[in-house]
Structure formats: structure tokens, C-alpha cells
Amino acid sequence: MQQANWQAELRKTKIDPATLLEDIGLAQNAPVLANQAAISFPLRVTDGFKNRIISGEVSDPLLRQILPLADEDLDQPDFSYDPLAEYAKQPVPGLLHKYYGRALLVVTGACAIHCRYCFRRHFPYAESNPASQQWQTALDYLARDQTISEIILSGGDPLTASDERLTGLVKSLAEIPHIKRLRIHTRIPVVLPGRIVDPLLDWLTGTRLKPVMVVHANHANELDHSVAVAMEKLKSAHVPLLNQSVLLRGVNDSVTALAKLSERLFEYGILPYYLHMLDPVKGAAHFAVDESQARAIMQGLSELLPGYLVPKLVREIPGKPGKTLL
Ligand SMILES: *Cc1c(COP(=O)(O)O)cnc(C)c1O
């Protein structure tokens, strides 16, 4: 029953930009929209997230994350289709093994929301997607490499997959003796909190693997009561909760916005983990914040907040053995 509900919600996330603008009272005051970019990476948003957009507010920080603006179609010389050189980093399709001890499995290419700044917006999911029958290849690779102690389920958003598929996958992962931790990278507890159902908690906590979940929110307005309820369920199941954000111009590029986000996260039982510098992906240049401004914001944050509420500012540099701390 619960399952049917979230799956039905997921099926109606694709929405026409004009309809969205009308729904949030911006039909008269509409910004110029993208043409090309909106075709290859269409607007997608859940009702829950849409309801948290402030009506009639053209510069709303949530709206900016999902609306395909004309800026995306502009030529952006330093912004590429594969900024992290990930295509070449797959030992088997859909498995990224860049860092010591952790491997990241692209469970699915699907997401409940399309974030315009996403570094995987051009990722060739069709070729890299290890559909169920192909998971075996990834599992064989993981079983062979005894240095891997943590598996990260990512995507797309791994929680768009059914609990039936995820149960089977996690059971197989738990059979690999050197894997200790099961990490989930997901935006779904924030954008589709109704997805946090009992069958999900069962596979997440039902094996010997120690779970940890890294959610993704960029602005305090993303976190409303429905999100608090989902987080409460995860906390009751003893799942440690962390958050990663991307530093985004016009969304959270101020000390005030990020301090508010950290405070709200803690209220909901989540600790800030990473604040990522934007990856230079084609179509996202209008979100870029330069490094000196980023450092100044971090300085301001650390003067305002306890140390444990200050996220680590990082950049991903292709070829490095981990994220680079700034
Ligand atoms: C970011 C990332 C990880 C996780 O890095 P942590 O610093 O452990 O959070 C693992 N694999 C890939 C490919 C990544 O991009």
C-alpha cells in the first residue's frame, strides 16, 4: 500500500515548465526558459518539493534548483559533459571505483527530481546502468577486491528502485565478507519523504552491514515537517544521517542561508557532511561561486556555528585519491 503511493508519486514528477510556473503563480512574470537543455534533461519535480516553493517568488531558492533557465543553453567553454572524467572510471558498467576502500554503484539513472546543477546530468545511464541481471558483474568485481569495505548505492537516486530489487541487492552485498558498510546517497528523503517506508528500513538495517545515509539538501526551505517525519523513522532505525550540499549561486551562497540550513539539519537529526564546489558540468555555469567567495562564506560560517555544524568545503578534482578539502 505504502509502496504503491510513492511509486504513483514518482510517476507524475515530469511536468511542463509552463505548468509549473502557472502552479506557483509566475505565469505573468516568467523568466526565459531553456530550449535545448530542457529536452535532454527535462524538468522533473515532486509535489512535495514544489509545495515548498514560495508562490510568486521568481528568485525562490528551490525553484532555481529545478527550473531550466535559458542560461543553460549558452555556450560554456570551461564546462563539459563529463567534468569528473567518470565514464572512464568504471571497472565494470555502473560501478565507480575511484577511492581506496569505497566503491560506488550506480543503481539506476532515475531521479525523483532533476537538479539543474547535477554533475551527472549527461551521464550515459543507458550504457552504464547495471540492470538487475548485470549486477552480478559488479558483485563479482566487489568480491574479488578485498580492499573494498564500503559500498555506496548511488545513481541517479538509488531509492527510486523498488524495495524488492534493493532487498536482493543488499542481501548479495552482505554475502561479500570484506564489505562492512552500506552507504546510501540519496535526495529522496528530502524530495519524496513518503518513500521512507517499512520495507525500505528492513533491507537498510536487516543485514550485518552497518548502514549510513547521506541525504542532499541545499536550503533550509527544503526541510519541512514531512521531511522531519521521514528522518525520525530513519533515526528510530539507528541509521546515521549526514547531508551533502552543493554551493550554488542564487540558492545558498551566503553565510545566513548555510547557517540556517545547518541549524535545520541538526533539528532533524542530520549532521552536515560536505559542501561541494560546483562541478563544471555543461549547462550549470550560472550556479558557479568562485573559490575566494566560497572561502569567505566558510570563514563566516565557522564564526557563527559550532564546529560540528560546519560542513567540509570540498572540490572534486579528477584523478585525486579523494575529495580535495579547500
Ligand atoms: C564522492 C565519492 C565517494 C565517497 O567519498 P567520501 O569522501 O568517502 O564521501 C566514493 N566514490 C566516488 C566515485 C565518489 O565520487
Ligand code: SF4
Ligand atoms: S543525481 Fe541527485 S543531484 Fe543529480 S539530479 Fe538526481 S537527485 Fe538531483
